Amino acid sequence: MARPRTHDETVRTRLLEEASQVIADSGAQGLSLRSVARSSHTTTAAVYSLFGGREALIQAVVEEGFRRFGAVLAAVEHTDDPGADLLALGMAYREFALADPHFYRVMFESLGDGLSRPETPASPTFQVLRAAVARAMGLPQDDSREPGSSPDLDPAGRAALRLWALAHGLISLELTGLVPGDADARRRDYAATLRAARGLVAG
Amino acid sequence: MARPRTHDETVRTRLLEEASQVIADSGAQGLSLRSVARSSHTTTAAVYSLFGGREALIQAVVEEGFRRFGAVLAAVEHTDDPGADLLALGMAYREFALADPHFYRVMFESLGDGLSRPETPASPTFQVLRAAVARAMGLPQDDSREPGSSPDLDPAGRAALRLWALAHGLISLELTGLVPGDADARRRDYAATLRAARGLVAG
DNA sequence: TCAGTTTCATGACACTGTTATATAACGCTG
DNA sequence: CAGCGTTATATAACAGTGTCATGAAACTGA
Numbered sequence: 001m002a003r004p005r006t007h008d009e010t011v012r013t014r015l016l017e018e019a020s021q022v023i024a025d026s027g028a029q030g031l032s033l034r035s036v037a038r039s040s041h042t043t044t045a046a047v048y049s050l051f052g053g054r055e056a057l058i059q060a061v062v063e064e065g066f067r068r069f070g071a072v073l074a075a076v077e078h079t080d081d082p083g084a085d086l087l088a089l090g091m092a093y094r095e096f097a098l099a100d101p102h103f104y105r106v107m108f109e110s111l112g113d114g115l116s117r118p119e120t121p122a123s124p125t126f127q128v129l130r131a132a133v134a135r136a137m138g139l140p141q142d143d144s145r146e147p148g149s150s151p152d153l154d155p156a157g158r159a160a161l162r163l164w165a166l167a168h169g170l171i172s173l174e175l176t177g178l179v180p181g182d183a184d185a186r187r188r189d190y191a192a193t194l195r196a197a198r199g200l201v202a203g
Numbered sequence: 204m205a206r207p208r209t210h211d212e213t214v215r216t217r218l219l220e221e222a223s224q225v226i227a228d229s230g231a232q233g234l235s236l237r238s239v240a241r242s243s244h245t246t247t248a249a250v251y252s253l254f255g256g257r258e259a260l261i262q263a264v265v266e267e268g269f270r271r272f273g274a275v276l277a278a279v280e281h282t283d284d285p286g287a288d289l290l291a292l293g294m295a296y297r298e299f300a301l302a303d304p305h306f307y308r309v310m311f312e313s314l315g316d317g318l319s320r321p322e323t324p325a326s327p328t329f330q331v332l333r334a335a336v337a338r339a340m341g342l343p344q345d346d347s348r349e350p351g352s353s354p355d356l357d358p359a360g361r362a363a364l365r366l367w368a369l370a371h372g373l374i375s376l377e378l379t380g381l382v383p384g385d386a387d388a389r390r391r392d393y394a395a396t397l398r399a400a401r402g403l404v405a406g
Numbered sequence: 407t408c409a410g411t412t413t414c415a416t417g418a419c420a421c422t423g424t425t426a427t428a429t430a431a432c433g434c435t436g
Numbered sequence: 437c438a439g440c441g442t443t444a445t446a447t448a449a450c451a452g453t454g455t456c457a458t459g460a461a462a463c464t465g466a
Contacts, residue, residue: 011444029232033423044423045445054423108379109312153383161382162369162396166403169372170365176311179364181355193365199402200369214413236454247454248414257454412463422453432443 012050014040020061020103027102028058028110058106065107070125072096082135089132090167090194094187097171105175108168130160137201159201166197215253217243223264223306230305231261231313261309268310273328275299285338292335293370293397297390300374308378311371333363340404362404369400 018040022031033044033054040046051057076092078085097104131141134156143154153161170190173179179186221239236247236257243249254260279295281288300307334344337359346357356364373393376382382389 032421034421042444043446045425045447048424049444105312109308109375110379152388158392161376162373162399165372165376165396166365166369167372168376169368169370172312172375173364173368173371176313185355189361193368193403196365196403196405200396200399202399235452237452245413246415248416248456251455252413408466410464410466413461415460416458418457419455420453421455422451424450424452426449427447428445429447430443430445433441435440436438 011040011042011046015042015047015050015057016060016064019057020064023058023061023106024100024103028106031058033057062107062110065103066123066125069096069107070128073125073128078135082132086132086136086163087191087194089129090163091191093167094171094190097175101175104171109172126160126164129164130157133160133163133201162200163194163197166200167194214243214245214249218245218250218253218260219263219267222260223267226261226264226309227303227306231309234261236260265310265313268306269326269328272299272310273331276328276331281338285335289335289339289366290394290397292332293366294394296370297374297393300378304378307374312375329363329367332367333360336363336366336404365403366397366400369403370397 015036018036019031022036031054033047036057037044037047047053047057051060072092073089073096076085076089130143134141137156137159139156143157167190170179170193174186174190179189181189218239221243222234225234225239234257236250239260240247240250250256250260254263275295276292276299279288279291333346337344340359340362342359346360370393373382373396377389377393382392384392
């Protein structure tokens with residue numbers, strides 16, 4: 001027919017929520033525009049006018065995911081022990097990933113689908129980690145160099161990237177089922193590995 | 204019609220090769236049974252009788268990939284410097300992943316699609332890494348404990364898993380476009396990070 | 407030779423993303 | 437308030453998809 005009244009919850013929001021749910025449940029692979037449109041009480045045309053297509057809808061979900069992710073990491077409180085704070089950050093990171101594995105995968109492991117990744121080392125989410133590392137290293141918390149002067153990273157940024165890679169790698173292997181042990185053991189090993197990673201922030 | 208003569212290259216092999224090509228080019232997402240069947244001069248029914256379906260075909264490609272991967276890693280020569288050997292292994296690992304990013308992704312990042320992962324910490328490919336770590340640590344090269352006695356890892360296995368996670372994490376982030384710098388810089392940083400990871404094999 | 411099994415071509419089914427068309431609702435301008 | 441352009445959305449069609457049932461040809465082993 002034609003354009004019906006917009007409800008309290010706007011169509012765009014409903015589509016985003018339903019799509020997020022499907023992606024969290026079964027990954028981006030299992031996302032069907034038709035079924036998402038149906039459970040949002042609209043049609044696929046809405047997806048095209050509001051987002052641009054299937055890929056763009058997924059991209060919107062990913063961006064929403066990064067907002068949530070940033071909030072989770074930023075909520076980790078600062079104590080007077082920067083090393084402990086860093087570990088807490090790593091545990092929060094892991095918890096987020098394991099809570100919604102499919103979601104985490106879509107956020108971090110897409111590649112080449114034309115998605116523009118909102119999470120670059122310059123992004124706010126990364127800066128939370130970088131600042132925590134800088135505290136632990138006794139360095140200034142904000143990158144003091146000229147903004148945009150160079151794509152390279154300062155020492156704290158480099159260390160943060162290494163820690164990030166380690167955490168992400170462990171979690172990624174764990175999600176793929178390649179890490180042995182039960183859930184508790186894996187959690188302990190993850191924490192122990194992060195603690196053993198002090199050397200990564202030095203070199 | 205009916206079953207035509209089997210050619211020199213059997214249908215199964217052709218399907219596997221075409222599927223590998225498509226996956227290397229555009230990932231598992233872009234694999235269409237119909238187009239793979241067409242370029243293999245057969246029909247989709249062959250995929251079902253020879254493999255079992257789309258998912259099973261992908262799984263077969265993954266297994267073939269792990270065979271190639273194992274061969275690449277096993278081909279890294281041993282010198283009298285176990286530390287350098289370990290680094291060389293890491294570089295070979297990275298080279299394999301960057302040569303066919305889609306392929307690497309399909310191998311390591313699937314999760315929950317019902318694929319049974321042939322690459323577990325007990326698998327031969329992992330054992331290549333574990334043995335190299337054991338040499339570098341001055342430990343016996345083969346896991347001397349009762350086989351299957353425990354799902355846990357021995358010290359060399361634990362260290363190997365950590366190094367694996369670090370390498371995989373760095374590569375995964377790099378494939379997603381989250382590591383700054385040009386290709387040379389990224390390669391150097393990767394090597395530097397592996398060298399700095401000595402602490403991971405201690406704790 | 408002859409049953410039994412495997413391979414695979416054909417065709418149908420339900421489903422997919424995308425797009426063209428048409429129309430209803432909104433936002434603006436006068 | 438009237439009119440107009442823009443946007444949102446329903447409908448319907450198109451080409452493509454994975455899967456499966458049917459049946460026939462080719463292998464296999466006794």
